[in-house]
Amino acid sequence: MASSSGYKCTLSPELLKKAKKELSEDPNTTRQEIKALRERLERIPGLKARTDDAFILRFLRARKFDQEKAFTLVMNFYKIKFEHADMFATMKPSYVKEALEDGVTGMLEHRDKEGCKVIMFRPGRWNTDKYDVWDMFKTNYMSLAKVIQEEETQIHGLRMFLDLSNLTWTHAKQITPTYAKCITGLFQESFPSRFKGIHYIHEPAFFDYVFSLLKPLLKKKIIKRIHFHGPRVEELREYVDEEYLPEEYGGKAPPFSNKSWADMLLNCEAEFEEDMKYGMVDMTLKTSTKGKVDATDSLPGSFKKLNVD
Missing domain, CATH: 1.10.8.20 (N-terminal domain of phosphatidylinositol transfer protein sec14p)
Known part of the structure; x- marks a missing residue:
């Protein structure tokens, strides 16, 4: 270790x-x-x-x-x-190179007004003939895994803009209940991130179906932080300074490009290969902390509550 x-x-x-x-x-x-x-x-x-x-x-x-x-x-x-060992066995940027180059996922260069890092997800750019929905998951997972290394982001949190322009039923029908359960379970219960806002933009008419799969799996706290903007991109100025917001989203900055983010992530291959060395090798162990446990194995609450010099 x-x-x-x-x-x-x-x-x-x-x-x-x-x-x-x-x-x-x-x-x-x-x-x-x-x-x-x-x-x-x-x-x-x-x-x-x-x-x-x-x-x-x-x-x-x-x-x-x-x-x-x-x-x-x-x-x-x-x-x-x-x-999901099979999926994580290919959790490397090189495996999703096409998705990254298509501009599916990236980060705004500047933080929002609260200091949050802003992740931009554009699933309408997803080429379903070349890669599947799990590759889409990987692009987001690795982007989040990288950005959460920043201490400033750990403190301020994250905000996500989901631009659903050009999203089609071909895309949407791949969002199965199994996939919905996996992504909501990971980002709510299994990943060290704090989402301060999730913003949907240019939602198509059929998006109600997609969201109906997700909503029952979301915590009330998360649901309260979800915003639906439709074509009203100017509303995003409430969260990101106009000078840093790309012009297609009502700002004065140049059109959004994820190229620098994609290039950076593709240069982190060795880092993700190293991360693949860690994990559970035996799922017969009991991970629950319910019931009787040895005091040295359970440290409830904050360490500051213990009398340690």
């Missing part, structure tokens, strides 16, 4: 203040928090987890430094990789 990487905080004083207020992060106990979660993961039989500081910290921040919730999030993260 990876050992501690000697984490060194890169947050500004302003971000540290926000992290403390919103995520219960205390620089005085961060190392102890990381150590506690690492030691717990290392005691799980059948699990080969990443345990370097930076990796563990993402999960702690995603669950506001609640040790129990962070532990469950890590376990869910590896559980879904085990359950």
Whole structure:
């Protein structure tokens, strides 16, 4: 297993203040928090987890430094990789090169008004003759896996713009209940991200069918953060400064291009190959924390609640 990487905080004083207020992060106990979660993961039989500081910290921040919730999030993260082993076996940028080059997924260059990183997803550009719906999933997963490495994004969170221009029934019919369950389960229960807003743009008439598959699987908190804009792209100015918003979305910036993001991701092949070395090797282990457990194996709540010098 990876050992501690000697984490060194890169947050500004302003971000540290926000992290403390919103995520219960205390620089005085961060190392102890990381150590506690690492030691717990290392005691799980059948699990080969990443345990370097930076990796563990993402999960702690995603669950506001609640040790129990962070532990469950890590376990869910590896559980879904085990359950979809065939898909994760090809979780490398080279396998979705065509989707990236088609401009399906990318990031706005500038953050939104709240500091969130903005991911742009344009499924209407998906060439169904060349790659399938799971390749679409991979482009988004790897983009999120990369952007969540940024400490600023861990603190501020993410916002997603889904431009459904040119989306056809050929695209939509590949969104099966199995696929819907997988993507909602991953991004709600198994990935260290905090979505502050999900915005649909140019929804086609049949989108009601697609959303009907997703809505029952979404938490109420997420549903409250979903916005439907239709053709009213000017509404996006409420979230992103006009000077940074691409012109096709009501802003003054040049048309959106994902080329720099795609090129960067395609240069991260080795990084994703390394990540594939980690995971569950035995799913017979009990991942539930319900019932009686040894006190050293369960650290409920925040580490700061323990009397540690």
